[in-house]
Amino acid sequence: MDSTTGTALTASATDVKRLSNAFCHAKLLLTAGELGLFEDLEQHGPSTQEELSARVGLHARAARDFLHGLVLLGLLDLEGDRYRNSRAASATLVPGAPDYIGGFLHRANHMLYPAWAKLTDAVTSGRPQTAGAKDAGAFLRMLGDPAQRGQYLQMMDSANGLVAPHLAEAYDWRQVGDVLDVGGCRGNLVSQLLLRFPGLKASVYDLAPLAGAFAEHTERLGVADRATFHAGDFFAETPLPVTADVVVMGHVLHNWSPEQRAYLVKKAYAAVRPGGALLIYDAVLPEEPADLARTLVSLNMLLVTEGGSEYTAAECGRWLSEAGCQDVSTRPLGPTDTLIIGRR
Incomplete structure (x- = not known):
């Protein structure tokens, strides 16, 4: 099933497995919001994994995968070794933004x-x-x-x-x-x-x-x-x-x-x-x-x-x-x- 339209898909086992893990996508976003990650990046600008981890409290074991997950969701952009908020994140996930949620x-x-x-x-x-x-x-x-x-x-x-x-x-x-x-x-x-x-x-x-x-x-x-x-x-x-x-x-x-x-x-x-x-x-x-x-x-x-x-x-x-x-x-x-x- 398409999560945005609700229309039925001709689903393979892989599609169904992906759907069963959709909660993981949501929790990546919710955890990033709880940590203040988007607000931090908006304030400090493009940052390395180490800089961002030190400011918001990411453990070294988790930081790379957590940040890459947010990149793959379209919430962060990665240029070289620096992360920044995507356009969508800046518009919706930073306090004071017009569409802040x-x-x-x-x-x-x-x-x-x-x-x-x-x-x-x-x-x-x-x-x-x-x-x-x-x-x-x-x-x-x-x-x-x-x-x-x-x-x-x-x-x-x-x-x-x-x-x-x-x-x-x-x-x-x-x-x-x-x-x-x-x-x-x-x-x-x-x-x-x-x-x-x-x-x-x-x-x-x-x-x-x-x-x-x-x-x-x-x-x-x-x-x-x-x-x-x-x-x-x-x-x-x-x-x-x-x-x-x-x-x-x-x-x-x-x-x-x-x-x-x-x-x-x-x-x-x-x-x-x-x-x-x-x-x-x-x-x-x-x-x-x-x-x-x-x-x-x-x-x-x-x-x-x-x-x-x-x-x-x-x-x-x-x-x-x-x-x-x-x-x-x-x-x-x-x-x-x-x-x-x-x-x-």
């Missing part, structure tokens, strides 16, 4: 990689395989720990930062007065929209421990004068305490069971002012198996949540219909997500 790497390395080792248990029991998924207070305790909160914020920024440019093009924001991002974390998505559309105002509705991070982030990006944070729990408050021309729920619904999604969609749609729209995006599943990456995201949700998974556009359309929406449209949102628009 370091938050993804941390989550994959410390949460998903161990959880996938328990996939057999997950697919036979239907239960998550991470401790936090079974502990209702674990998420709030994580937000209360500055180090863990920082890693979580980076992960969320990595996710919505890639979506924001596509969302800016997928909807006519010039006709919108204000937008509410439900579950919008520290406001990175709406901040990107505010930077692009000077006439727009924005709010984020999320848990109270994120209020300080929201204030700092929007101030740093220069949009604090047009951004407001509303603290609350979207399962506890009915209706939502704020309305807007456009309400966004991105990478939210896949965390919850189908019954909870229907409930959240109804509440979010009720917060849309007449003439506005509810924008929902996730790695929405096709009706037939055609996208391996999205299927893997859905399995991730099995491993780390009590009831979450990805869902189809038709399922989301039913939740919108139950909420009273009669005008639903769907369109791609970049390479990894789908946007579902419910107009009011």
Whole structure:
């Protein structure tokens, strides 16, 4: 099977063996990220094996093979005896880069990689395989720990930062007065929209421990004068305490069971002012198996949540219909997500 498209291959024994070792490729990348190797090379420039090993702590027995593995993955370039970041690594794996996904790497390395080792248990029991998924207070305790909160914020920024440019093009924001991002974390998505559309105002509705991070982030990006944070729990408050021309729920619904999604969609749609729209995006599943990456995201949700998974556009359309929406449209949102628009 082609790991990028999910299409079937006429596989030899060698192909199947290579597929069985695909986790090795991922761990090379995740370990390099954990060691800060890409950031180090960006800072110090092309370096020999010995120089790089001394700075990031590679053992002499492992260094050559480890670095050559990263070269063969296309993450490092080797010129003579010096290694440097490839163009792709510089663009995505160095803090401050436009498409930085370091938050993804941390989550994959410390949460998903161990959880996938328990996939057999997950697919036979239907239960998550991470401790936090079974502990209702674990998420709030994580937000209360500055180090863990920082890693979580980076992960969320990595996710919505890639979506924001596509969302800016997928909807006519010039006709919108204000937008509410439900579950919008520290406001990175709406901040990107505010930077692009000077006439727009924005709010984020999320848990109270994120209020300080929201204030700092929007101030740093220069949009604090047009951004407001509303603290609350979207399962506890009915209706939502704020309305807007456009309400966004991105990478939210896949965390919850189908019954909870229907409930959240109804509440979010009720917060849309007449003439506005509810924008929902996730790695929405096709009706037939055609996208391996999205299927893997859905399995991730099995491993780390009590009831979450990805869902189809038709399922989301039913939740919108139950909420009273009669005008639903769907369109791609970049390479990894789908946007579902419910107009009011």
